[in-house]
Amino acid sequence: MKKVAIGIDIGGTNTAIGVVDSEGNVLYERKPQMATPQKMENTHMTQALSDSIMSKYISSLTSEIKAAIEMVKQINPEIEVMGIGIGAPNANYYSGTIEHAANLPFVGVINFASMIERNFPEFKFVKLTNDANAAALGEMIYGGAKGMKNFAMMTIGTGLGSGLIVNGDLVYGADGFAGECGHVTVVPDGRVCGCGGRGHLEAYCSATGIKRTVYELLAKYNDSESPLAKIPLNDMTSRIVFDAAEKGDHVAKEVFQITGDILGRALADTVHYLSPEAIFLFGGAAAAGDYIFKPTKESMEHYLMPVFRNKVKILPSQLKESSAAILGASALIWKEMEKSRS
Ligand SMILES: [Zn+2]
Numbered sequence: 001m002k003k004v005a006i007g008i009d010i011g012g013t014n015t016a017i018g019v020v021d022s023e024g025n026v027l028y029e030r031k032p033q034m035a036t037p038q039k040m041e042n043t044h045m046t047q048a049l050s051d052s053i054m055s056k057y058i059s060s061l062t063s064e065i066k067a068a069i070e071m072v073k074q075i076n077p078e079i080e081v082m083g084i085g086i087g088a089p090n091a092n093y094y095s096g097t098i099e100h101a102a103n104l105p106f107v108g109v110i111n112f113a114s115m116i117e118r119n120f121p122e123f124k125f126v127k128l129t130n131d132a133n134a135a136a137l138g139e140m141i142y143g144g145a146k147g148m149k150n151f152a153m154m155t156i157g158t159g160l161g162s163g164l165i166v167n168g169d170l171v172y173g174a175d176g177f178a179g180e181c182g183h184v185t186v187v188p189d190g191r192v193c194g195c196g197g198r199g200h201l202e203a204y205c206s207a208t209g210i211k212r213t214v215y216e217l218l219a220k221y222n223d224s225e226s227p228l229a230k231i232p233l234n235d236m237t238s239r240i241v242f243d244a245a246e247k248g249d250h251v252a253k254e255v256f257q258i259t260g261d262i263l264g265r266a267l268a269d270t271v272h273y274l275s276p277e278a279i280f281l282f283g284g285a286a287a288a289g290d291y292i293f294k295p296t297k298e299s300m301e302h303y304l305m306p307v308f309r310n311k312v313k314i315l316p317s318q319l320k321e322s323s324a325a326i327l328g329a330s331a332l333i334w335k336e337m338e339k340s341r342s
Pocket of ligand 1: 182183193194195196197198200202
């Protein structure tokens, strides 16, 4: 029997569903992805509507999971499904709940894992964690962190998430929400963050933070010549900033320099706390290569205590971006199996 795991990633817009083997081969992936229920479906955030949207969502997810298993069985009837790993916002690994997720139409604390479990009593594991934690597990089980026991994963997307691996396992903390490195304060009373706080790392070093830095610099230099000056806020991406930097635009280059300076300072603190072997960067901004890695590394080294200098690598994630979410979620199941054996 070939052992496989189901990976599900609940994103703000879409829900990705896939079947993955223990080597990280994606045997099936639902295309197009399933739609995630949207916040605007429950504008007044009522309990009744939340419950009805959730029950519909669970029933569609259940049929999709069954369909995915059938598809894989048609190609290889000898598969054994070990469990369902789920990446979701504000997910609590301990309780299997999604708690007060700001961008979903669900009210309060949802017992998500147990609702799925009820429909799949034959599976040994149904586990839930947040997407950055899932990405860290994916990196450890299938990616560049194979064999590492201590590392940090920074996922740089719309927000900045992190997953911390210590002694070979994720750090969940007392309540299950450890590893929110995106919300450390890097500028006292600085920019408003998505969480409502101020001056957090995420407000500077996420894709959104990078955009904000672009316009701050354009205003500072009163620069209408930069190609970035012609791009409206909602169209700006890290990729556009990268392309401008490649063409020699000084604003774009400075954006990456500033982003790297701040990120490196925060990573130095991560090193001081954890002494990791490596820190992995994942996501669109990480694709800017040396523009982001070089200033980040220089800044981190500058702020590190001498005992840590020149020891910690900053590496690009080895997970393929298109399937990373499914890989990460499915990795939860291999990790659970490893734990249950020991
Ligand atoms: Zn924050």
